[in-house]
Amino acid sequence: MRLLLVEDDPLLGDGLKLGLQGEGYTVDWLTDGRQALHSLLTESFDLVVLDLGLPGMDGMDVLKEIRDRGLVVPVLILTARDAVRDRVGGLDQGADDYLTKPFDLEELSARLRSLLRRSQDRAVPVLEHGDVSLDPAAREVRRAGEKVELSRKEFTVLQYLLEHQGRVVSRERLEQALYGWDTEIESNALEVHVHKLRKKLGAGLISTVRGVGYRIG
Ligand code: CA
16 A cells, blocks of 8 residues: 655654555655645655645645545644634535544554445455455455465555456556655566565456556456
8 A cells, every 4th residue: 555644754754654654555655735636646656644834835734635636545733732613614625534643653653544334335444355364453355264475565456456356457556656766666566576476365356457466356
């Protein structure tokens, strides 16, 4: 899952980026509201964690702008402003949830998982297809009840495809979910992960849609 973190406090931003990467997210971090707006309008993210007090453009204005343009990406607001007025304002502007600083990473992770579930209309936390199941909270994959060990990137690819079951997911989208802005992507890296997933979970699980991407279901 690709997450955009918008936070101008360098210490908090750094800690959050590391922590969320540890939870398996691909995290792109920006410190400026205007840049955040630009990226949100030109790229695809699965989740946004948005601070309110930002240079360039206030977080609330970023939120209003993306909602006005019809962007439905789930947004969790981080705010130091512990005022009821701000909370209500944030939710009115289209925030899906908010957390007041200080907070702990566990709380943030739980809220993000629940946001993802809601955005996908999923009542149950565990993703399933055939005899394969994936539990995002426990970061556990099972095949026919048996635990299967996956690398972080294999897990991300599988989760992404399961989240979009029945639909073709483009290579570009998967690569963004895997790498964000951070790394040079080896041209065959995605194929390698898919190959390993097929070996571990059965050849028939993931279909290749030639020239486009991959699909489960
Ligand atoms: Ca701030």
